Amino acid sequence: MRFLMMILAAAWAVGCTTAKPEAVSFRADIAPLLRAKCQACHGERKAEGDFRVDSFTELMRTVADEPARVLAGQPEASLLLELLVTEDADEQMPQKSEPLEANEVALFRKWIAEGAKFDGADPALSLAQVIPAREHAAAPVKYPRALPVTALAFSPDGTELAVSGLREVTVWNPATGQLLRRIPGMAQRTYALAWSPNGGTLAAGGGIPGELGEVRVFNAATGNLKAVAHKAGDVVLDVQYDANGTQLAVADADNLITVYHADDFSTRLRIDNHSGWVMALAFSPDLRFLASASRDRSAKIFEIKTGEPISTYGGHGAPVLGVAFRADGKQMFSSGRGGKIHVWKSGLADIDGKRFGAEKVAEISGLGREVYKLVLHGNLVFSVSADGKARVHQATDRRLVREFSVADGSDWLQSLAFHAPSERLATGVHDGTVRVWDTKTGKLLKSFTATPR
């Protein structure tokens, strides 16, 4: 017995020494370190010493008359490595934090020695976009308490309602309030849900606040993950399919708007224009334009073909949280902090004029502290507000048609979804409740707590 053990031990030892160690991956090994330890001071917004590390291209940038930051194949001649290992307290990086562990420094050394290669598709992408998507922990079987409902989506046939869950998306029967199935594998929070018009896929955007953002596209019926369509450094805030289901637009807290082809998730357009989080998106009825609402207090319209901004509306003076096109495309509705919905001319009729500074038409006020995403269908504008009420206004004359509220007052409403064929409105509440209303009669059809207990 002991002899056998010795043979096995020897074989294992030999195996260890002759096994070829894996090459260090920039995406999986280096980028996460750079992001966690370096990017805060050496990123796009703040670049100490003019040294940026927020993408592979930036990291490898050579500056005239300066020592090479990363010299492929020669770690000892690379400034980056020198700064990581130097004993000089003034020069050692990271400067405002503990030095890197020995094994982390070894990774850098090995990566540079192996040629400082980039193993991703596009070297100009930000670190968050190239770091491989991680596998998230499983959702709890039962939730200890209710989760704020931050995203809702009706299935196209109206029989199912997808609701944001804790590291999952839960699918409920909107009529009975019964849990139908659970789609696992999502990041900590989901802030946007979009069901493809043909009902086959469900796109969920969210992330871990402050840390990462993702859009995961699932097979709606089986819950299998089709792709991680989008990655970002902070959470994804809106996901929209266009009316044909051919394009998928994503808004994230890295201030970016990205439009993907819905079939293969290849990137069609990337817009880096806003200076604050992009909170909501809307496709124009003719699918030529994309409108965005941003925390930078502006709402903009972009031409999808070129990515050029066509129009900017700055009348809110406060973060803009929702945006929608009127059915004829000539007017825009946008909502935000301050309890107002602003109505402004889209300026699309004069496309050749390329007007900036869109003209305000009117505003609807007194809607509570904050008004979130808007849904526009036909002549009706649906909104939800922090005062606990959902409302529908007429798009033509902005008259309040109906208010949806419960008698004892409600916690903040954070999300909504509208199913046009059955004229039902679902609202998500901060305390975890989902309410389904009949918009024709104003009757509350169903109210349930959308957390598995």
Added chain:
Amino acid sequence: MELLKSAESQHVKYISWIQWLKNLRPEQRITGLYICLVSFILRVMSLRVFFFFALAGVVTAAQPVSFRHEVVPLLTRQGCNSGTCHGSPSGKGGFVLSLLAFDVPADHLSMTHDLAGRRVDVFDPDLSLILRKPSNALSHRGGLKLPKSGRAYRIIRRWIAEGCQMDPADTPACTGIELQPKDVSVLRWPRPTAQLRVKASFADGTTRDISHLVQYTISDEAIAEVTPDGRLTGRKRGQAAVMVRYLEHVVARAFTFVKPVPGFKWSNPLVANFIDEKVHAKLRELQYLPSGLCSDSEFVRRVHLDVIGRLPTIDETKAFLSDKKPDKRPRLIDSLLERPEFAPFWAQKWGDLLRLTPSAVTAGGVHKLNRWLVHSLRDNKPYDAFARELLTASGSTYANPPANYYRTAADMNDALETTTQIFLGSRLACAKCHNHPFERWTQDDYYGLGAVFQRVQRQAGARPGEMFITMARSGEVRHPRTGRVMKPWLPGEGVMDVPPGDDPRRVFAKWLTQRDNPWFAKVEANRLWAAVMGRGLVEPIDDFRDSNPPVNSPLLEALGAEFAKSGFNRRHLLRLILNSNTYQSSSQPNAFNADDELLFSHYRPHLLTAEQLLDSVCQVTGVPENFAGLPPGTRATALPTPQLNNAFLKVFGQPTRSSACACERPQEPRLGQALELLNGKFLHGRLEHPANRIQKMAAEGKSDDEIITKLYLSALARAPSTGELAAARKHLSGASSRKSAVADLCWIVLNLNEFLFQH
């Protein structure tokens, strides 16, 4: 519950009970010991696990973390809601907290509901941004404010894990806090250190130790330091106040740090009155020796300038210096207090406070109110009557000049801020928008005081420029945030019920001028002290607050009591101060008081005021200044309102009277002043002026010695020394033009510090 789970995991290895006990939070240790004991006993019983649970469950029913009483104070303690960070009006990075926690419900919404609740994660508390960012797990511009290993982190984390609850509506409020140890206020070397603790009392009668939840600040970091955990340690001898803040409760205590000075022996200096007793007591405690008395020359010049605002004439100086009687100083003081120049000079100080300018009250109004001030001071009107007349003034601003008080204070906010600054010595303006950052004034207090002045009406009168001040029968103040109607409020007394038809100003004025009002007498006593001593016991003189204690509290108490007892007789108090040896002390320091600037161990030289300087130059040269619109010979120290186009006065700090703040007269020297004295038009205009009396003496052929002596006597109230005489003689005799040589001499003397400074 976590106590339970951790105990359970340890139950097989009893050696590590000790480690488990050590890891408990302090308030859990007694309970933990109890569990250990019970568990040990039960080890021999078969149902030990069941009993363990039962007993431990009963005993360790832990209280949930209170948002208002634990989490929010930590936001103040860790610096999150300060004015430079998230407490600023627009917050930082989009995260807004109320400044120093004056709006707890809003803070709760900010933390839990804002941005779809991304800042807290009740399911995985360690993922909460509110914990990750300040602990440097994610980049945080504010730096490391909440170390992960610290108690504050653990408390906030537990609050999140318990569901981010807001306190129930019936939670007993905190009624007050107390700094402990109660009777310690003097710390001595070799161990000038104390561990401070704070206890809070609640409306249900309970008390709690909140030492780990409060914010400690010290008024003077050079004297002592206080750590965030309340350890107070002296750095050098002196006095500093520690201020402790817990929600809206603020307490402060002045500490004295005593360090033995080698070779110090109290010399038992003479005492003229109780002022000296109190000053000496403080000096002796901190081991300073007072300097001796000033010379007669210094005294005659000093007291003339302080009491009537001008230099003594040469004859007055000679008479005083040659007087042989022992009580000449008290007699001089008495006579100066009765001089006609006294009232206009001190009226000017009140003109500064009342912001008397033609643009505010018209030219006619300026003269009328100035005359009223002069008469009040000439007749030595008691200060309480003076204050009452101003505060309750109504009617025509022409017929009743004090009514101009409400003309310069043009609205409710202005009236209440001016009143509190002048009569209560408090700068309340910060509390207009939020609770005061350094003091116990809250926004409620601000608007409560505003309710006293809300109904003052200002209407144009019949005559041009006249205004009528009346009281309306209605008019409410609403709290800007809550919308609540505010009733008139008195500091220390609370809300007052004013019967309809009564003037709330009368009720306020009555309260203010009571003998035992804690502020009224002391503020004016401090003001009088500062006027003649060059620095108040509380400095700045209109910044009375617990975190800015007086440098000699017993003295200020005694002065205030004496002032009140005398019927608020200002001349009486001035007489006492001027007769004290403290006032009359020399400005020469000795080895044992050279580094004292605060405690009046020796006289503190300070620059003459702009008006005093101008008048002094005019008096020495014998060339008066003419002021537009005023009779010729009017002196600058009697001006009813500032002459705004006089460059000399402006550069030496004549206030524009746009605010009632004492800071309008800057204390710091400025470059412009030096230039004005070197090359300024005003000074040079007088040096060779034909009416310059020194020049006239030279023209009349008087001797060098006569000229020089007269110059020195006039400017410095003393004869020149032999060395000075020799140098001056040399200059005069060696000069080609006698006129310019005399001008040079004048210029030199007028540039001497001995001339420019009160010393």
